[in-house]
Amino acid sequence: MGAAKIWNAMEVAAEDGCGPGIRSSPLAVDTSLSLPDMSPRVIELCKDLFTEWSRLDDSRFAVETVSGGITNLLLKVSVNEESGNVESITVRLYGPNTEYVIDREREFHAIKYLSAAGFGAKLIAIFGNGMVQSFINARTLTPEDMRKPKLVAEIAKQLHKFHQVEIPGSKEPQLWNDIFKFFEKASNLKFDDNEKQRKYETISFKEIHDELLELKELTGLLNAPLVFAHNDLLCGNFMLNDEEGKLYFIDFEYGSYNYRGYDIGNHFNEYAGYECDYSLYPSKDEQYYFFRHYLMPDKPQQVPDKDLEALYIETNTYMLASHLFWALWGLIQAKMSPIDFDYMEYFFLRYNEFKRQKQSSLSLAKSYLTGS
Numbered sequence: 001m002g003a004a005k006i007w008n009a010m011e012v013a014a015e016d017g018c019g020p021g022i023r024s025s026p027l028a029v030d031t032s033l034s035l036p037d038m039s040p041r042v043i044e045l046c047k048d049l050f051t052e053w054s055r056l057d058d059s060r061f062a063v064e065t066v067s068g069g070i071t072n073l074l075l076k077v078s079v080n081e082e083s084g085n086v087e088s089i090t091v092r093l094y095g096p097n098t099e100y101v102i103d104r105e106r107e108f109h110a111i112k113y114l115s116a117a118g119f120g121a122k123l124i125a126i127f128g129n130g131m132v133q134s135f136i137n138a139r140t141l142t143p144e145d146m147r148k149p150k151l152v153a154e155i156a157k158q159l160h161k162f163h164q165v166e167i168p169g170s171k172e173p174q175l176w177n178d179i180f181k182f183f184e185k186a187s188n189l190k191f192d193d194n195e196k197q198r199k200y201e202t203i204s205f206k207e208i209h210d211e212l213l214e215l216k217e218l219t220g221l222l223n224a225p226l227v228f229a230h231n232d233l234l235c236g237n238f239m240l241n242d243e244e245g246k247l248y249f250i251d252f253e254y255g256s257y258n259y260r261g262y263d264i265g266n267h268f269n270e271y272a273g274y275e276c277d278y279s280l281y282p283s284k285d286e287q288y289y290f291f292r293h294y295l296m297p298d299k300p301q302q303v304p305d306k307d308l309e310a311l312y313i314e315t316n317t318y319m320l321a322s323h324l325f326w327a328l329w330g331l332i333q334a335k336m337s338p339i340d341f342d343y344m345e346y347f348f349l350r351y352n353e354f355k356r357q358k359q360s361s362l363s364l365a366k367s368y369l370t371g372s
């Protein structure tokens with residue numbers, strides 16, 4: 001059975017509580033196993049989910065790692081079917097403790113609608129500790145790709161469409177709820193490692209709390225439009241099929257209703273790349289180019305100046321909130337994540353960048369608001 005046939009069969013599958021055509025299994029796969037030990041469990045899972053594969057010999061399945069991403073383990077499973085057709089899917093295993101920073105219910109709810117609107121990989125199934133999605137035949141963007149004018153225009157155009165997707169349920173913006181939840185967790189940690197604990201104790205949570213309140217109040221005056229936002233538009237979350245010129249947004253783990261300028265400001269912060277070089281933040285001209293294609297993808301030259309200015313202010317104020325969000329996220333990860341990465345250092349990096357940018361961004365917003 002070819003790929004299209006499998007997906008079509010699922011479209012008409014009975015409602016199973018996960019949504020039409022989305023299969024489910026209670027099985028879970030232990031992420032601490034090595035790939036050779038994990039593979040038979042993954043095959044067992046696939047056979048449980050896809051009855052059409054249940055009688056195939058295990059030798060027809062190949063399991064490989066696509067990415068040991070920061071938060072999840074992503075596997076590619078290729079199945080050599082009896083017809084000679086090779087079908088590929090991805091199996092995403094949630095990383096341990098990721099529930100401290102990711103709301104899986106919210107992610108799953110959104111993904112159904114985003115996938116139906118043509119965004120990301122197609123959602124095929126969920127299981128005990130992860131989900132199965134279609135395999136995207138494309139390459140991941142690099143930080144350098146992300147600022148190439150042709151791709152900037154395409155990202156902006158796709159983001160315009162993404163922000164128009166309606167996800168049923170509450171439309172309350174989540175930014176401040178999420179940040180204050182992170183703040184509560186981040187400000188009550190205790191580290192076994194003495195060095196980490198010492199660094200942690202240098203952080204003034206009173207100062208951070210004051211910063212949050214000030215920024216929340218100011219951004220509230222901007223009346224930024226609410227959209228369903230991706231909230232994590234870094235280069236690793238874009239994939240491009242060069243031959244077809246097709247760009248994919250992936251990874252909706254942090255998606256929520258949010259302020260338009262936050263999603264864009266957060267994206268611009270990601271121009272810094274994996275080295276976190278914030279001198280790469282886009283210039284005003286580069287930002288305006290993005291905004292034109294975001295606001296009016298079909299007539300970018302006709303965007304009124306006042307709309308460009310409003311979005312510029314909105315983006316560069318919410319950009320500050322993105323630093324605070326990821327700084328606090330870093331602190332929680334420093335305690336909870338089993339991944340060997342200096343998340344504590346990441347906190348300082350993002351918080352220091354927030355402090356460096358704060359004055360200029362806030363005075364820009366204040367003079368805009370007072371019309372001076």
Ligand SMILES: Nc1ncnc2c1ncn2[C@@H]1O[C@H](COP(=O)(O)OP(=O)(O)OP(=O)(O)O)[C@@H](O)[C@H]1O
Nearest residue numbers: 067069070071072074090121134135136140236251
């Ligand atoms: N459906 C897919 N098909 C093919 N490759 C994929 C697919 N989804 C993700 N990838 C690849 O795996 C990489 C990691 O994916 P993703 O960002 O979803 O994982 P993650 O664990 O959330 O990573 P991180 O925490 O680093 O963002 C992507 O950059 C992309 O290269």
